[in-house]
Amino acid sequence: MVNDKHKMINNLPCTPKSVDVLIKLLEDESHPIRFAAAEKLAEFGDISIDRLLEMLDEKKGPVKRYIIFALKKIGDPKVTDHFIKALEDEDWGVRKFAARALGELGDKRAVEPLIKALEDEDWGVKLAALRSLGDLKDERAIEPIKKARRKGDKEFKKAANQALKKIQS
Incomplete structure (x- = not known):
């Protein structure tokens, strides 16, 4: 079948x-x-x-x-706004997929919504947002990533350091 x-x-x-x-x-x-x-x-x-x-x-x-x-x-840029809206979805998986997709699309309009997603209740969503912020390489994310890093576990801190390294390179 x-x-x-x-x-x-x-x-x-x-x-x-x-x-x-x-x-x-x-x-x-x-x-x-x-x-x-x-x-x-x-x-x-x-x-x-x-x-x-x-x-x-x-x-x-x-x-x-x-x-x-x-x-x-x-990969059409017109989906960016829809993915930003999906960061507010009730389903953590949808938020996580949207956060990761925003980084891969590379649209800088996603920076502020992804910074906000660093405070999501779901660890996977926060991690996806963090990685996407690293991919976007926008300096506006440096301080919010440092702040989020202080609250994270060992794996999250490692991912935060990698994101910061990408932004600052």
């Missing part, structure tokens, strides 16, 4: 109808199928963006994570 779905995903043509099929597969019970659907949506690129952004506002939890993954792989 999973192999049949994989074959079907791989053979889908780049059409709006295929985008709808793949969006539905983001809710499949199988993680590999959800991942394959997200990958294919990313591969489709521009034809997927508007539908994915629409779904980002409608869906919850794990489905949103896959949507963020697909949008990040597409």
